[in-house]
Amino acid sequence: MPKVSSVIVPYATYLRVYEPLAAFPEPERGHWARYARRPDRPSYQDELRRALAGLVPTPPVAVPVHESDDAFVLEVDGVVCVCPWRTRLRGWQALGELAEDFPLPVLDALLPPVVRRQAAQDYERWLADNPDARPWIRTATWQVPINWFVLFTDEEREYDKGSADEAPVLRYRTPMVEARRRVARGLRALKNAMDEGPLIDGLVDVGRWLEEFHPRSFVELDYGGLVHALPPGALEDDHSAADVAEGIAALRVGDGETAGAAYGRLVERWRAVRDLRSAN
Numbered sequence: 001m002p003k004v005s006s007v008i009v010p011y012a013t014y015l016r017v018y019e020p021l022a023a024f025p026e027p028e029r030g031h032w033a034r035y036a037r038r039p040d041r042p043s044y045q046d047e048l049r050r051a052l053a054g055l056v057p058t059p060p061v062a063v064p065v066h067e068s069d070d071a072f073v074l075e076v077d078g079v080v081c082v083c084p085w086r087t088r089l090r091g092w093q094a095l096g097e098l099a100e101d102f103p104l105p106v107l108d109a110l111l112p113p114v115v116r117r118q119a120a121q122d123y124e125r126w127l128a129d130n131p132d133a134r135p136w137i138r139t140a141t142w143q144v145p146i147n148w149f150v151l152f153t154d155e156e157r158e159y160d161k162g163s164a165d166e167a168p169v170l171r172y173r174t175p176m177v178e179a180r181r182r183v184a185r186g187l188r189a190l191k192n193a194m195d196e197g198p199l200i201d202g203l204v205d206v207g208r209w210l211e212e213f214h215p216r217s218f219v220e221l222d223y224g225g226l227v228h229a230l231p232p233g234a235l236e237d238d239h240s241a242a243d244v245a246e247g248i249a250a251l252r253v254g255d256g257e258t259a260g261a262a263y264g265r266l267v268e269r270w271r272a273v274r275d276l277r278s279a280n
Contacts, residue, residue: 018081023214063091154242
């Protein structure tokens with residue numbers, strides 16, 4: 001569990017895939033096997049601090065110069081699974097999305113155009129040599145995308161309210177086979193009930209991403225730093241995956257009223273977080 005820190009971390013949530021060691025070719029497999037035995041593995045907050053430290057110099061370092069050799073590690077029934085950070089790849093991809101989150105003058109102040117252009121050129125050259133590259137981690141700020149909840153059930157929810165020394169934790173974890181099955185069932189229900197839209201497009205995108213990984217992987221949704229933006233009571237009462245599952249089940253049988261009520265609970269729950277994002 002992450003320690004509470006005086007450093008305020010970004011309000012980010014994460015969708016992670018942990019692949020078994022067998023999914024990795026040598027010599028990478030050997031690296032991760034040795035890494036998994038390390039007692040001093042860093043946390044997601046360490047990754048965030050490193051990224052934030054890169055923004056301090058002038059000019060700022062938008063993307064790490066070298067790829068991270070760190071990972072999250074999960075052991076299930078004696079099988080070691082790892083989720084590589086791939087911080088450099090994710091940094092490149094995040095740069096392409098910044099224009100959607102910040103007005104251009106603000107973006108230019110944070111990361112000058114020359115820095116962004118250089119990073120984009122570096123990514124283009126790297127991608128030419130690594131066309132099949134994909135991250136093991138997806139990140140969202142100030143929200144959990146609704147389509148992520150489709151992958152999980154309320155029974156897979158893990159909540160720890162934390163203490164004075166440790167932050168609360170809210171996460172879901174499921175086998176890959178279950179996540180893929182729920183994506184397929186959810187898409188059928190949504191496509192039968194509504195026209196194409198952001199929810200369907202987002203779920204299609206997540207489903208395609210999951211197909212890139214070993215079938216014996218595990219998928220995890222971690223509220224990460226977003227737990228600091230939610231009051232303890234709201235966090236404890238957050239059963240968003242259950243609401244999404246109820247809404248999809250209702251759509252499957254044509255019960256629009258129940259589906260609407262479930263969606264209404266989701267909207268109400270996450271409105272407070274959206275309001276915090278826009279607060280000065």
